[in-house]
Amino acid sequence: MSAVDDSQPPVLAVTGSTGWLGGLVARDLADRGVAQRLLVRDLSRAPELSGADAAQCSYGDADAAREALAGVETLFMVSAAENEDRLGEHRAFVDAAAAAGVGHVVYVSFFGAAPDATFTLARDHAATEEHLRTSGMRWTFLRDNLYLEFMDHMVGDDGVVRGPAGDGRAAVVSHDDIARAAVAVLLDPAAHAGATYELTGPEALSFGEMADIISEVTGRPVRFHDETLEEAYASRAVYGAPDWQVDAWVSTYTAVAAGELDGVSGDVERLTGRRPTSLREYLEAHPGSR
């Protein structure tokens, strides 16, 4: 990796490479010999990848973002870490990309993103999508379902998954599958301009079914408790988190109850040529992953 080389900047910029999803995408692109610019918040943490240079910016820092994106044609944009002003940061970054002359943004959104989505953060994704649609740049939306790897982490120390999800189902999807789908798009962005992909795993599962699968594979007894809304807010009050965050946590489950995370799309397989990994397959392949 080298510092920014203004004489011949890579035409592809990748955000989030210090994290899980963006890291997988950046490594896969490097392995394929694709030149890329890694946009990171801390240069010292940028992964060392062949064909990559790095530039520092955070989404909310418009000047740094414009500079970092100079000469970039396609931008892979991982959604920012949850915070109260995430939407403001996203809008600032999109505006900076448009001002820098970026042609196409591939944005990691959320399954069923809509202004009236039950999951509060899916509303922010919908607003970011709308900002991109009116930005003048081409766009592709990768709407990820819930991350499959987190399901095991939703189990409390007492072996209980708690939330007001009822019998609703979620088509949970792995980071690996999302990253492969993203790379397929980034290798030929023009072919995916204006496309919205719903990235899901191979099956939609209720939390009760997920608890059964975790129990069977890990040998640890796990069960699901369908909380009332009141119970859900009360059981999370101990964390002392701000209201917007507790609303986001609780509405993850109420969105599932409302059927808004249900539905297997087939888009991962269409993009990657591979059937996505199921929760059971993931747990079997990662014993003791928790």
Ligand SMILES: NC(=O)c1ccc[n+]([C@@H]2O[C@H](COP(=O)([O-])OP(=O)(O)OC[C@H]3O[C@@H](n4cnc5c(N)ncnc54)[C@H](OP(=O)(O)O)[C@@H]3O)[C@@H](O)[C@H]2O)c1
């Ligand atoms: N579908 C789901 O179930 C689900 C669940 C949780 C989160 N998400 C969303 O999916 C995204 C990617 O997931 P992940 O597992 O790869 O997360 P991750 O491992 O936490 O990585 C997030 C990456 O985004 C970067 N980032 C965060 N905020 C930023 C900002 N304001 N400006 C510039 N860069 C920023 C981080 O940089 P640093 O290393 O500097 O922090 C990191 O590289 C998350 O950021 C979140 O928005 C989805």
